[in-house]
Amino acid sequence: MARRYDDWDELDSRSSKKRNRAKREKHKGLTQDEIDDLDYEFKEETAFIENLENRSGKYDWMKEKKYKTMFRDIESKLQGVMGAGPFEWVDRRVFDQVFDRLTLLSLYKLMKTGVVDTLDHPIAQGKEAHVFHGTDINGKAVAVKIFHTSNAVFKNLLQYIEGDPRFGGLKRRHRDIVDIWVRKEYRNLLRLHKWGLNVPEPLAVNKNVLVMDFIGNEISHARRLRDSEIPNPKAVYEELVEFLAVAWQKGSMVHGDFSPYNILWWGDRPVVIDVGQAVVDSHPKAQEFLVRDVTRLVQWAQKMGVECDVTETLLDVLEMDLSHLSID
Numbered sequence: 001m002a003r004r005y006d007d008w009d010e011l012d013s014r015s016s017k018k019r020n021r022a023k024r025e026k027h028k029g030l031t032q033d034e035i036d037d038l039d040y041e042f043k044e045e046t047a048f049i050e051n052l053e054n055r056s057g058k059y060d061w062m063k064e065k066k067y068k069t070m071f072r073d074i075e076s077k078l079q080g081v082m083g084a085g086p087f088e089w090v091d092r093r094v095f096d097q098v099f100d101r102l103t104l105l106s107l108y109k110l111m112k113t114g115v116v117d118t119l120d121h122p123i124a125q126g127k128e129a130h131v132f133h134g135t136d137i138n139g140k141a142v143a144v145k146i147f148h149t150s151n152a153v154f155k156n157l158l159q160y161i162e163g164d165p166r167f168g169g170l171k172r173r174h175r176d177i178v179d180i181w182v183r184k185e186y187r188n189l190l191r192l193h194k195w196g197l198n199v200p201e202p203l204a205v206n207k208n209v210l211v212m213d214f215i216g217n218e219i220s221h222a223r224r225l226r227d228s229e230i231p232n233p234k235a236v237y238e239e240l241v242e243f244l245a246v247a248w249q250k251g252s253m254v255h256g257d258f259s260p261y262n263i264l265w266w267g268d269r270p271v272v273i274d275v276g277q278a279v280v281d282s283h284p285k286a287q288e289f290l291v292r293d294v295t296r297l298v299q300w301a302q303k304m305g306v307e308c309d310v311t312e313t314l315l316d317v318l319e320m321d322l323s324h325l326s327i328d
């Protein structure tokens with residue numbers, strides 16, 4: 001049986017009459033050539049939907065009127081993920097990998113609020129998520145991290161969730177677990193950001209879609225620390241030690257996957273990302289994770305020629321005087 005969603009009314013609210021009127025309005029004052037162009041575009045879009053519908057039942061839900069209407073409503077903003085227009089270079093399989101019914105619905109809601117206006121090209125594809133460049137309603141760049149909801153992802157997340165008392169005893173559906181994970185990443189980012197740490201500011205979350213500040217500019221996105229030339233590794237090491245110290249002492253948190261793969265390099269500073277797995281200090285493995293994070297940092301720094309060792313760095317993280325920091 002189809003599940004009910006409280007926003008279905010909203011999805012249906014744009015009747016075809018209204019749409020046709022809008023179309024006529026849109027055509028006012030245009031030359032015949034321009035109208036032909038628009039019609040051509042519309043046909044192309046329709047072909048995209050029909051093509052999806054024909055694919056082995058996976059997109060059967062698209063046949064439902066409400067989804068079709070919703071998709072038509074936002075698809076011009078999704079050119080990047082469909083490999084259309086200026087984004088022809090984007091692999092069309094991305095759409096298949098990322099967009100199921102509920103993901104599209106989440107995106108639709110985020111687009112209605114304006115926190116996302118367009119979803120452009122993919123920046124990166126990880127095991128668990130695709131990250132896209134997007135823009136908000138004011139044209140400002142945003143990063144949109146869309147988690148996959150497949151079984152494999154679920155199994156991977158389960159490792160971290162098992163043993164965490166907050167998830168105990170709950171027999172949840174795969175999808176719910178992924179959603180919880182994404183909200184956790186959002187909350188973790190928020191907490192770190194509140195303490196003034198250099199992480200992307202989280203802007204919104206809806207189910208498996210997380211929207212945050214885009215780290216980069218119009219031309220390129222930030223590269224990872226491991227792929228970047230670092231002019232002054234000692235200063236970067238020190239900043240990252242302080243990051244761990246503030247997160248631990250003030251935010252009561254451990255990153256848990258603090259590696260040069262999860263630190264970006266932008267504006268001559270490290271920006272820490274990927275905090276979904278971060279845990280609070282009362283988590284049974286918090287201390288083990290902290291030691292591991294410090295060890296990884298020290299390994300990176302030593303490779304860059306910085307003199308340091310794990311014990312001293314750990315002491316620093318635990319005891320650094322941070323009394324000047326406060327949030328109220």
Ligand SMILES: Nc1ncnc2c1ncn2[C@@H]1O[C@H](COP(=O)(O)OP(=O)(O)O)[C@@H](O)[C@H]1O
Nearest residue numbers: 124126127128129131143200213214215221274
């Ligand atoms: N806010 C952001 N701004 C720019 N690029 C980002 C942002 N967040 C993630 N990325 C890019 O996406 C990649 C994967 O993001 P990450 O959060 O590490 O996901 P995963 O869980 O798949 O490892 C990063 O290495 C980076 O290139």
Ligand SMILES: [Mg+2]
Nearest residue numbers: 126261262274
């Ligand atoms: Mg990562």
